[in-house]
Amino acid sequence: MQLSATGYRLSTTSYRLPADRLHPGRGDFVMLSNVKMHGRLLIGLTLLLPFLMQCASTASTPAENRTETESAAITVEEMAPEGAEPPPDYEDQQWADIIAEARGQTVNWYMWGGQDNINNWINGFVADTLKAEYDITLNQVPLVDTVEAVNKVLGEVEAGVDADGSVDMIWINGENFHTLRQADLLYGPFSQFLPNSTYVNWDDPSVNTDLGFPVDYYESPWGKARMVIAYDTAKLAEPPTTIDSLVEWVKANPGKFTYPAPPDFTGTAFITHFCYQATGGHEQFTLEFDAQRFEEQFPACWDILNEIEPFLWREGQTYPESHARQQNLFANGEVYFDMAFNPAEASSMVSAGRFPETTRTFVFDSGTLANTHYVAIPVNSPHKAAAMVLANFLLSPEAQFSKADVENWGDFAAIEVARLPEEWQAQFDALPVGVATLPNEILDENRLPELPATWRIPMEKGWEENVLKQ
Known part of the structure; x- marks a missing residue:
């Protein structure tokens, strides 16, 4: 395993092509099993160039203004997926035109910044x-x-800034996607035109919907997640793997358990498991909110959470205000559990020396929430081209592989690895699994959908009124 020029691990078989053979749409790292494969690739490019140059000469688009060198660098890999409609304001244009417009731009990416390894990866490798x-x-x-x-x-x-806004891209969650989409303030559809979106399984409901709301290509996925619960085997040999057994454990071990207060994302996700069990399962919660059903069924959830509250950290008089605070409590040994939506996060924390080496993770027997995280572009972004190039790069095998490495971040891939060339599949298969990370076969089982956004906000308000303030 080698380091890239940025210090982030890539692979043992990465080759950097000469400057005149770069792939503008995919990056200049190409996976080659040997020199023979390299030769076949260059021969293939040579045979393909006349066809591509003929196409370029007959097309009537802004791409005609590209230099001869730029035209020669085009490969099928950097082209938009076959049949994909160009995004708004780019009708009749090619992906190469978007790249050309993006050059020299600054893309302002607004994103949660609460985790150092994520920030380091963004500001380093990306x-x-x-x-x-x-x-x-x-x-x-x-x-x-x-x-x-x-x-x-x-x-x-609202102030009339319709084209020169401050925000070019957002690492967005389901609730906020729903808010901006309902207000018609997101640019799109755009993600169907990204060349690397061919690696995305758009038929997967966990990808094409976000908190129950259709994505419709107004977001681009860049990672997947599954909630896991971390514990220290030095303090707890066998964790409680059901809601009922966790309730009993909390009552038998006062002060050693808590969870982040909703509307913290992790806290809301965690209590969703209690509410699913108390109300009879997730299947009943469709996108359309049913106020009567909510009033009839959710008190059973408040009852369970109130049952354990006196036995929580600080007797339930206060809750951690964030996931970061929950992490600190676990790291300091004040509580015996942490919970996270990144299955590899505990391993990253162990590697960083923040969590004990005896940290491990588990999921409930009945399942835990799984989701996809996305980026979106506001309608008033002044640098939409640069934002789309960034979104496409985040879906590239290079970026997804680097992101999946626990030494960089450990985030799960948003792309379907089986769609990649065999060389890349082998690289992903060879990635080391962190000491506290569960095997994929466990993480792929009993994946629960998130509560739709239309129910999520009432649940958060209900928790505040019926648990926090009681």
């Missing part, structure tokens, strides 16, 4: 590669809560 390959400057704007970016977009549009 920013450096984006600059080197596309001359795009990445400016990460870290947030405590994604709603800060949503409010900025809402405020700017």
Whole structure:
């Protein structure tokens, strides 16, 4: 395993092509099993060039203005998927035209900034590669809560800032996607046109819907997640793997358990498991909110959460205000459990020396929530081209592989690895699994859908009124 120029692990078989043979749409790292494969690739490119140049000469698009060198660099790999409609304002254009427009732009990416390894990966590998390959400057704007970016977009549009907004891209969650989409403040559809979107399984309901709301290509996926619960085997040999057994454990071990207070994302996700069990399962919760059903069924959820509250950390008088605070409590040994939506997060924390080496993770026997995380582009972004190039790069095998490495981040791939060339599949298969990370066969079982956004907000308000304030 080697380090890239940015210091992030890529692979043992990465080759950097000469400058005159770069692939502008995919990056300049090409997986080759040997020199013979390299030769076949170059021969294939040579045979393909006359066809591509003929197509370029007959097309009537802004791409005609590309230099001869740029035209020769085009490969099928950087082209939009066959039949994909160009995004708004780019009708009759090619992906190469979007790249050309993006060069020299700065993309302001508003995103949650609460985890150092994620920030380091964004400002290192992603920013450096984006600059080197596309001359795009990445400016990460870290947030405590994604709603800060949503409010900025809402405020700017209300003030008449329709084309020169501050936000070019958002790492967005389901609730905020729903808010901006309902207000018609997201640019799109665009993600169907990204060349690397061919690696995405758009038929997967966990990809084509976000908190029950159709994505419709107004978001681009860049990672997947599954909630796991971390514990220290030095303090707890066998964790409680059902809701009922966890309730009994909490009552038998006062002060050693808590969870982040909703509307913290992790806290809301965690209590959703209790509410699913108390109300009879997730299948009944459709996108359309049913106020009568909510009033009839959710009190059973408040009852369970109130039952354990006196036995929580600080007797349930206060809750951790964030996932980061929950992590600190576990790291310091004040509580015996942490919970996270990244199955590899505990391993990353062990590697960083923050969590004990005896940390392991588990999921409930009945399943835990699984989701996809996305990026979206506000309608008033002034640098939509750069944002789309960034979204496409995040879906590239290079970025997804680097992101999946626990030494960089450990985030699960948003792409379907089986769709990649065999060389890349082998690289993903060879990635080391962290000491606290569950095997894929366990993580792929009993994946529960998230509560639709239309139910999520009432649940958060209901928790505040019926649990926190009681």
